[in-house]
Amino acid sequence: MFVKLMCQDSRMINIFSGVKGLVSHGNELRSLLDTTRPEIVLVSISPPEVDGLKMFLKSPFEMNLSDYEIIYGVRLAKYGEVMTPPPIYIEAVKYSVDNAKEIAGIDMDEEKYGETYIKHVKGSHLIRHSIRKKRVLNADYHDTTPYEFAEAWNSRVNSIKGLSLVDIERAEDMVGKITEFLHEKYTTDHLIVIDHEFYKPVITRLNAKGCMGPATV
Numbered sequence: 367m368f369v370k371l372m373c374q375d376s377r378m379i380n381i382f383s384g385v386k387g388l389v390s391h392g393n394e395l396r397s398l399l400d401t402t403r404p405e406i407v408l409v410s411i412s413p414p415e416v417d418g419l420k421m422f423l424k425s426p427f428e429m430n431l432s433d434y435e436i437i438y439g440v441r442l443a444k445y446g447e448v449m450t451p452p453p454i455y456i457e458a459v460k461y462s463v464d465n466a467k468e469i470a471g472i473d474m475d476e477e478k479y480g481e482t483y484i485k486h487v488k489g490s491h492l493i494r495h496s497i498r499k500k501r502v503l504n505a506d507y508h509d510t511t512p513y514e515f516a517e518a519w520n521s522r523v524n525s526i527k528g529l530s531l532v533d534i535e536r537a538e539d540m541v542g543k544i545t546e547f548l549h550e551k552y553t554t555d556h557l558i559v560i561d562h563e564f565y566k567p568v569i570t571r572l573n574a575k576g577c578m579g580p581a582t583v
């Protein structure tokens with residue numbers, strides 16, 4: 367899904383929202399990148415993860431998945447082929463490498479994420495999280511599209527308060543980096559690639575900063 371927001375200073379924000387894991391959404395992003403040819407790509411993973419995906423492209427390696435990641439993939443597969451690393455991230459990094467374009471991760475780095483996690487997630491939260499896997503696997507998400515599934519999944523998995531507070535701070539951090547980009551390195555030829563789980567929180571915060579929309583393209 368490709369959307370545009372218009373900010374009060376007449377600067378435009380171009381956002382692609384995709385469901386991580388879906389090959390079809392990776393294909394959609396690749397087509398958009400080939401058409402628009404952005405000079406800079408911002409993506410909702412951390413800077414070290416961007417570097418890690420560059421290494422993966424050079425020399426692919428097997429990735430270990432958590433139980434929740436496996437369950438997520440099983441449930442998402444009703445909408446098409448699923449793979450890891452998430453195709454929306456792979457395509458963003460591959461475009462930047464193949465075309466010598468700048469790419470920047472806008473999620474928290476490992477240190478800041480760790481500090482945020484420790485601040486909000488307690489031992490009781492971890493126990494509840496670990497014993498909910500069967501319920502999460504068998505839950506009815508009332509979804510009819512992959513976007514609805516991603517939103518419902520995120521809401522259910524992060525219904526534990528500590529985890530939801532972590533994601534709130536992550537969304538705020540992403541918006542801070544997008545705002546920094548608008549003020550310091552803005553070019554009309556850009557694309558912001560966001561995992562759909564963070565799409566609405568990011569859009570809501572950008573709207574509050576005077577960047578209105580979205581208008582779906």
